Amino acid sequence: MISSRISKLTAAAAVAGTLFFLSGCGGSGQNDTPDAPASDGGDETAKVYFTAGEQFNPVETEVPGGVSGPLEATKALLAGPSKAAGAKADADIDTAIPKGVQVENLEIDDSGKAVVRLSDEFLGNIPADPAKRTKAEDEAVNARVGQVTYTLTSLSQVDSAKVVSGGVSVEGPQDRADYAQPAQEPKVPKVRGGTGAARSGSTLDLQQKLADIGYLPPSGVDGVAGYQTQQAVMAFQAWEGLSRDGVAGPATNAALKTAKRPRPQAKSPNRFLEVYLEKGVLLLVKDGRTKRAIHVSGGKPGYDTPTGRYRIFRKELQSWSYPYSVWLPYASYFNNGIAFHEYADIPPYPASHGCVRVPTPEAKRVYSFAVMNRVVVVRP
Numbered sequence: 570m571i572s573s574r575i576s577k578l579t580a581a582a583a584v585a586g587t588l589f590f591l592s593g594c595g596g597s598g599q600n601d602t603p604d605a606p607a608s609d610g611g612d613e614t615a616k617v618y619f620t621a622g623e624q625f626n627p628v629e630t631e632v633p634g635g636v637s638g639p640l641e642a643t644k645a646l647l648a649g650p651s652k653a654a655g656a657k658a659d660a661d662i663d664t665a666i667p668k669g670v671q672v673e674n675l676e677i678d679d680s681g682k683a684v685v686r687l688s689d690e691f692l693g694n695i696p697a698d699p700a701k702r703t704k705a706e707d708e709a710v711n712a713r714v715g716q717v718t719y720t721l722t723s724l725s726q727v728d729s730a731k732v733v734s735g736g737v738s739v740e741g742p743q744d745r746a747d748y749a750q751p752a753q754e755p756k757v758p759k760v761r762g763g764t765g766a767a768r769s770g771s772t773l774d775l776q777q778k779l780a781d782i783g784y785l786p787p788s789g790v791d792g793v794a795g796y797q798t799q800q801a802v803m804a805f806q807a808w809e810g811l812s813r814d815g816v817a818g819p820a821t822n823a824a825l826k827t828a829k830r831p832r833p834q835a836k837s838p839n840r841f842l843e844v845y846l847e848k849g850v851l852l853l854v855k856d857g858r859t860k861r862a863i864h865v866s867g868g869k870p871g872y873d874t875p876t877g878r879y880r881i882f883r884k885e886l887q888s889w890s891y892p893y894s895v896w897l898p899y900a901s902y903f904n905n906g907i908a909f910h911e912y913a914d915i916p917p918y919p920a921s922h923g924c925v926r927v928p929t930p931e932a933k934r935v936y937s938f939a940v941m942n943r944v945v946v947v948r949p
Contacts, residue, residue, distance in 0.1 A: 624906025689735025
C-alpha cells in the first residue's frame with residue numbers, strides 16, 4: 570500500500586499491471602500497453618459495493634496495491650455482481666449501475682479526491698441536474714454514485730469521489746457523509762383507509778365479503794370506499810387471476826360469490842409469511858390457515874426479489890436506505906438488504922428494488938406479524 574497520494578491515474582496507465590476485469594475498461598485514446606507506475610507491493614482488499622434490496626451489499630475483492638487499486642476496484646464494480654469474486658448468487662445481489670458502463674479516466678489528487686470519468690451509459694437518459702430529475706431518477710442516481718463512492722473510499726488512497734458521465738459532471742453525493750442517516754427520524758405513517766366519502770351500503774357489502782375470506786380486517790368494514798379497500802380488491806383480483814385495477818366490477822363481483830380464503834402452499838411451521846411475486850400477494854399464515862391476504866409489489870426487472878425460504882433477522886420502525894437515501898417505515902428484513910416495508914402506493918406490477926412493498930394501511934399489521942426469526946417463503 571502506498572502512503573503518498575496519487576497525482577494522476579488513467580485507465581491506460583494501469584493496463585501493464587495486474588489485469589482484473591480488463592474488459593470493463595473504456596477507450597482512453599491512448600496506446601493499449603504504455604508504461605505503468607510500479608505497484609509498491611502486495612494486493613489490497615477493496616470492498617466493491619453492490620446492492621441488495623434497499624441496502625448496500627459489499628463484496629470483498631483483491632486489487633493490486635498502489636496506484637492500480639482504485640481503477641481495478643472501479644472496473645470490478647462496473648463488471649457487475651455476476652463477475653465479482655466472492656459474490657453470492659446473482660439472485661441475491663444486484664447493481665443500480667446500468668450494463669455497458671466503462672471507465673474512461675480516473676484521477677486522484679493530493680487531498681484524496683477522486684474524479685472518475687465514466688461513459689454516458691452511467692446516466693443514460695437521466696438528467697445530470699438534480700432539479701430536472703423525477704424522484705425515482707434522483708434515487709437511481711444516488712444509488713449509482715453511492716456504489717462508486719463507497720467502493721473507491723474503501724481504499725486508503727481515496728476520501729471522496731466525483732463522477733463524470735459522458736463528459737457531464739453528475740451533481741450528487743460525493744462522500745460517505747452525504748449518505749448518512751438524518752439525525753431525526755420521521756414519524757411512521759398513519760393508517761389511511763377511507764377517503765372521507767359518504768358511507769355506502771354497496772361498499773359495506775363488498776368490504777364484508779372481502780373480510781370474510783381474509784382480504785380485509787374487521788376494522789376495514791366501514792362502508793367507506795378508500796385506499797385500503799382498493800388494495801384489498803387488487804389482492805383478491807390478483808389471487809383469482811383477474812385484471813388488477815382495484816375496481817369491483819362485474820367479473821370481480823361474480824368471482825366474490827364463490828371465492829374462498831386463499832390457501833398457502835407451505836405446510837409448516839405454525840406461523841409464517843408466504844409471498845407470491847407474480848400475483849403480488851402476501852399471505853399471513855397461522856396454523857395452516859391464511860389470516861390475511863395482502864396486495865404487495867416485489868422487485869422490478871433487474872431487481873428481482875429472490876425466491877426461497879428465509880427468516881426475519883432485523884426489524885426497524887424506520888430504516889434508512891443508504892443507496893437510495895430514503896426512509897423505509899415498518900421494515901422487516903429477511904434476506905440481506907431485502908425487507909417487507911411500507912410504501913405509499915402499491916402498483917399492480919413489480920416496482921421495487923428487490924424488497925416487498927406493503928401498502929400503508931397494512932404495514933403495521935405485517936410488521937407486527939413478522940416477528941424475529943419468523944419464516945418467510947418467497948415464491949415466483
